[in-house]
Amino acid sequence: MSADLPFTKPALGVCYYPEHWPESQWTEDAHAMADLGLSWVRIGEFAWSRIQPKPDQFDWDWLDRAIETLGQAGLNVIMSTPTATPPRWMIDKHPDMLAQTEDGQRRKFGSRRHYCFSHLGYREQSAQIAKILGKRFGQNRHIQAWQIDNEYGCHDTVISFSPSARSAFQNWLEAKYRTIDVLNSSWGNVFWSMEYQRFDQVDLPNQTVTEPNPAHAMDFRRFASDEVMAFNQAQAHALRQYTDRPLIHNYMGRITEFDHFEVGQDLDIASWDSYPLGFLEDRSDRDDAFKTRFMRQGDPDFQAFHHDLYRSVGKGRWWVMEQQPGSVNWAPFNPKPLPGMVRLWTWEAMAHGAEVVSYFRWRQAPFAQEQMHSGLQLPNGDWADVQKEIRQISEELAEIETPQTSDAEVAIIFDYASSWAWDIQPQGRNFDYFRLVYAFYCGLRCLGVSVDIIAPNTHEFGNRKLVIIPGLFSWNQTLLSALESFGGQVLLGPRSGSKTENFQIPAKLPPDLDAFDIKVTSVESLRSSDRKDLINSGHIEAWLEHVETSEDVVETTSEGDPVLIRNDRLNYLTAWPDEQAMERILADLAAKSGVETSKLQSGYRRRNWGHYTLHMNYNAFPIEFKNNNKTVQLGAAELALIHNETGNRLF
């Protein structure tokens, strides 16, 4: 995974908008960046209207000078394609390029991401501007990486119900099924007389009277994901004709509407935009007490989860392209990070293998939508408090040699298609795929275990000891082969293998495995008030499957329902364990797998990093813990990098 990494040491960067500031300020800015220890600067991703103010006019001078100024200060530039913000004249040219919402409203110009991925005219324009930029800057010595577009899927922009999407979907279906009869039988359209005579009769699955056929909805979700991949691919192909610098996209947190692994195939590095406080308020299922406790630190596992996910999406190479540096403007509540948290987040990313951590943004803009988003500088050019933490990281980085990241002993499969499937058919109001996988991840983290998150079509599991596959929609041959050749323990369920590719119940019933004699005969989705006691500690909640099995039933509810079933190396969970049961079950299974665990105190986390372990206190109060028989003390939001054998604390 990490054989020929070009960077031996993580670096820091920043996002900069020369077009927002008078040119007279650029040189000073560039030198201040370098002085702070930054070596990367991302530019250009929203600058289309300045690069091409009219369809037939390009303004290169300012951009040439900006790149030169930054480069002269010793900074590596990440140049971006500006396709997330098509200028107003583009809408004059392609009025129908705007996406449409589920209830048919056409979205308008006036913010960003106002395009439908299926509009071929705009896709062509995007490839064209990528080509033009590639041609001009592909060999520029200051430009050391490229970003394509910006935050695919942000603001619910993957799924569009436009006429362009409708006809592209019909073509996609025809390419997949060839004949309408195959589509009808694959979807089971005999049900409710939903049979079609021609592909052009198949509409997008919105605005039906009650739910559409789940197979119909599932193909639409696959199609929508493919459209993102195709859009990205068009730009990647255009750029690769002119540059050999790495291509990157900056993904977001908890966006599951497209398959990031697929998009990642066409890029060299994955990056993501890490906003721990914004995401806690905006995208977390945690309860109010949790959010209040961590409102200035972020969810202690959310960052790590995405670090591990995007390391896999990037095939080992990944960055944080935008790191929250202070309060943001877009969450329901926008507090400031505790002093120390930006440093903690930065080191945590590096310990998960980030090559670059880049802060968003250099200076707070006094105008437009994000004027309340903090930066490293205030709008008036004064330093924001956070600069002290960044300076400290720069100094620390200079002092130590950082290890490379290696495979973890435990891997969890994350499958975007499963997320679509259970969106379409939750069967119970509180079933959510991301939350399910995340519950396993958090369970492992609280046991001090480092984890890899891997794709569902992984060819082999390497030297891993335990692989966890929760809620997998449907098996694929690659995964089945990997399972067969794997010697470690596997934990499946609930709901794994419960459907065929065509969204049907498998003929031999879930979990649809030859090597494991279990048949799920019925399922129950449960009210949150209907938690069921386990024979051992903890409860199950939200989901319970009833099974017939000849395998060992290792654990049951107090009413006798089988919950954990096992044969030699396969384990199946019929239910969703609560936090207490999850940790107990995972600890047992880790022990059986030879994975060392230790229950960590609340809010304390750690991450293996070669000879080191990074210890982090996500709490707003000091803690202490034992390490190699020494007591280590960590203040609020403090971290420690400690050598595993010597017990020496580097900082």
Added chain:
Amino acid sequence: MSADLPFTKPALGVCYYPEHWPESQWTEDAHAMADLGLSWVRIGEFAWSRIQPKPDQFDWDWLDRAIETLGQAGLNVIMSTPTATPPRWMIDKHPDMLAQTEDGQRRKFGSRRHYCFSHLGYREQSAQIAKILGKRFGQNRHIQAWQIDNEYGCHDTVISFSPSARSAFQNWLEAKYRTIDVLNSSWGNVFWSMEYQRFDQVDLPNQTVTEPNPAHAMDFRRFASDEVMAFNQAQAHALRQYTDRPLIHNYMGRITEFDHFEVGQDLDIASWDSYPLGFLEDRSDRDDAFKTRFMRQGDPDFQAFHHDLYRSVGKGRWWVMEQQPGSVNWAPFNPKPLPGMVRLWTWEAMAHGAEVVSYFRWRQAPFAQEQMHSGLQLPNGDWADVQKEIRQISEELAEIETPQTSDAEVAIIFDYASSWAWDIQPQGRNFDYFRLVYAFYCGLRCLGVSVDIIAPNTHEFGNRKLVIIPGLFSWNQTLLSALESFGGQVLLGPRSGSKTENFQIPAKLPPDLDAFDIKVTSVESLRSSDRKDLINSGHIEAWLEHVETSEDVVETTSEGDPVLIRNDRLNYLTAWPDEQAMERILADLAAKSGVETSKLQSGYRRRNWGHYTLHMNYNAFPIEFKNNNKTVQLGAAELALIHNETGNRLF
């Protein structure tokens, strides 16, 4: 009511979809049905695309063979018209037949019930397919009943804001009012200058700036109900030309958008689809604690209420066409019934007079929208657990002679128009007509009283002792005559008789009765936090009327507001009593009426059934009670059929 019932004994049935399964399986299925003790099988209600795959092509062979196979196994077939699922080609033919939502969106093909009741082209097509089916199968010896369409009103499909509905509404208004001046004065359109000059200016009452005139909205709701009646009538007329078998529709639970009594006039038998667990989660106003307690049993009164309602809609003849047999797929949470509940539900329906109880569905489908809906068999053909309970019922039915249903001593009037009226003008957020009527019903059930639910235009009340008329929108002459000639006690209010037919306040003020000197001078709708103590036990909530009266004030709030007012045989409630007050007031009134009551323990219910009483334990724990000085014990979800005089328990 029950003079010449053609069935002397209830029977069991099942819903079957031969088109979903290979023909090779049909014979085995049919024999398994018969072997289980089923004698009825419903088919065809969603099979249009297989019967008529193209506008000009009919495929009868498969259906002929399916009917023959089922009939040969000794099953009576219920044939259905497939008009709830017009095939895709019908939309090509009539693109404007799709209904429109309140905000003007046209609903799409891709699920079911995708038609507007007011589209005359589709109404004609529906009558046509009914006629063709009637012609072919009207005299078929295996077909012993017909179902028209499926679940009118399910998925909010009664009310459509399409152009077809608009012009049909204008015609309906012109037929009703003749001149626009009469409409203007009937509605009081002088208010806010809402006067029209022509009928074609009257729009549907959606998307107005603030609420439309309630008289306008009320006429629209009457119109929408009439459209359902006309749609059903067109098919009924078509079928009756070719068959003398009984015509049935399968209604749903708590759907009030059309007048079921009116539709029932054109049919021979009423049936309904009883999903106790689904309805508890999806359509019940009960609080979380109640739902948690009864999540695997269903609301103990909801089934009985609808049994009693549809017995009346069916003029004495009624079935359960679809009985929930396990977990369903469509509620927010989908648990399994407790073991025993399917048997309990089945016997309860029979004790309320059901001629047939038919389970939905024979085998769980592995594909499409309802793949997570359980059946009597698993998708792989194995039996589901529930078959044991059904086999048991078959055996029990064979052993006993079942009595006919006779009039109950107490009747409640249920008036669909009142439901529309208080939807339109709740006056307080927590006023709901169904909930009000249901509160009286539950109060009586908890006192062990069997109840009839009757139409608002009932001609006479027979030998009943107590008639309850809560929340009646407006008097009609038939009802006033019935009241006049009735010798028993009558309980009215709150809100009864509070409007004229034109949705105006009556000139002599509510309750608008000559024989009862009460004038409602003002009303208050109350926050749920503003419950008022009664002088006796309990509270009133949600609603309080202030009155002038010379009649006896029997009960007041602790602040002295009259709550129960009485003259010789008329009683008026000015407020909505809570559970405790409701039971006390009903018990007093029952005593006054000569109706025997006894407060039942929680979760225990009973139903009079000729010489027998059916005793039911809706609790998830065992109970015991005294009957004829014997202690009877009922396990969780258990029932007992006990002879009233001997005290013998049949099972």
Added chain:
Amino acid sequence: MSADLPFTKPALGVCYYPEHWPESQWTEDAHAMADLGLSWVRIGEFAWSRIQPKPDQFDWDWLDRAIETLGQAGLNVIMSTPTATPPRWMIDKHPDMLAQTEDGQRRKFGSRRHYCFSHLGYREQSAQIAKILGKRFGQNRHIQAWQIDNEYGCHDTVISFSPSARSAFQNWLEAKYRTIDVLNSSWGNVFWSMEYQRFDQVDLPNQTVTEPNPAHAMDFRRFASDEVMAFNQAQAHALRQYTDRPLIHNYMGRITEFDHFEVGQDLDIASWDSYPLGFLEDRSDRDDAFKTRFMRQGDPDFQAFHHDLYRSVGKGRWWVMEQQPGSVNWAPFNPKPLPGMVRLWTWEAMAHGAEVVSYFRWRQAPFAQEQMHSGLQLPNGDWADVQKEIRQISEELAEIETPQTSDAEVAIIFDYASSWAWDIQPQGRNFDYFRLVYAFYCGLRCLGVSVDIIAPNTHEFGNRKLVIIPGLFSWNQTLLSALESFGGQVLLGPRSGSKTENFQIPAKLPPDLDAFDIKVTSVESLRSSDRKDLINSGHIEAWLEHVETSEDVVETTSEGDPVLIRNDRLNYLTAWPDEQAMERILADLAAKSGVETSKLQSGYRRRNWGHYTLHMNYNAFPIEFKNNNKTVQLGAAELALIHNETGNRLF
């Protein structure tokens, strides 16, 4: 402010709809009004379809007779323009005059206020009917005042997204910015490539993918407010050609979508429609416990706030045009006022300077939308209970001489533009401008202080001792000059002066004042669960600014964050104090300003009124308090008018 008031004594009035009642009843009604002590009667505001039943037909006879009948009974008539209810034929003439919602739906005829303020055709028609009415009745001796339209902004009608609005907005922008480049730079459109080439490319700011540019949204809100002003102006100009009677509009409670001060410039008297119970349920942020406690009395400060606001909007002259007389029909819950409350509300209005208090409505209508809205008479013509209270007020008015209203010692600035700004950019879910200003107002009221509410462009503060400016969006020169010349104390913040007029962060950072060395470097919006202790008593909540300052920090949080900062006469609050902290801080500042305060018991309020003080018990239970060493007792909902020096209680 009050030099030449034409009315030396407040008067009572009523709203009457002769067109709703048979002409035979008019005379009796008119005499009953006069007998009750009413001297004003408002008519005609919804009568357009009776005045002009067809485009080319006017019916004056009935209206002439109605005015004459009322006038003959000694009543002064307020004639209204009927433009809030254009008749149905107007829609035939101008189908595109209907407003459109944010999601593009065209609102329909069938209620009221169904016009878009930007439709020039309808604006012309409105001026035309005003002119015709003015011509006919402008000199009528019975007509002593005019009302233009009715309740601007009610039912969310200020903001429309119609094509008319779109093109009017483009013209408005062009008039403001002259060139598109100026607009682009003023808005900061370089951000996200939002730059325009032509004004006709600028769309309304709805349906953007994520939030639009706040400068774009702010200009749209200014434009929408200007359209109301222009619409009103057109009618005012038309009327003034024919009449010299005062022109009035009846505003509503807590409607902030247009600048009432601006509209008020074109009118002679401001009035408002005071519905204390309806507004408590419908427009109050109070919690459930508060609403339950005051559900029959209303929020004790809400009426006073609007009285003070509209006194300022009316430049000293103001009325209550519609006073709630009993339960209403339009709130989520509609209880009745406690006996005494209508009298209390009436006297309270007068003590705040109301010239007229007019009840809505004379008789409850038995038909149409407001049939459940009570009046002074029941639908059958009987008196409602409330008439006794009104008769009592008439008698009391006859007995006493009422003082004029003079400037209060404390003023709060209320700025409609700030309300728009923080709607657009709340930055935290629980930041609301009205609620912020209201919190200061309530804090003062609970200290027994009378307050003026003044416009943000006030030229000078007169003899006031304390001026409070919370949450001011942006400074204007007039206000800065007034501040400079003011000798009293000023309390600013939080968020005051935090933007430039173009919705940008000021170059020298907020609060953007030369005379006060404070720089807000960052802000936090806080979860409601994250209240922060102050060093002294109380907490701050919802909002906290971090500052650099060389001024005195008077108070901090327990964590040391500066909360109150002061130089000689300027005070700045960095946070939103809770109730306890607010009262303490205001009491301190009042003391420093020489304003006398005394903490009032809960639910008790008072208002200075010349030599008198009006004491009010908003509680549902009796209270007592000390006044001039005498104990005064007030029953539930009772009031007392007490001479300040003698201590004599007039009633």
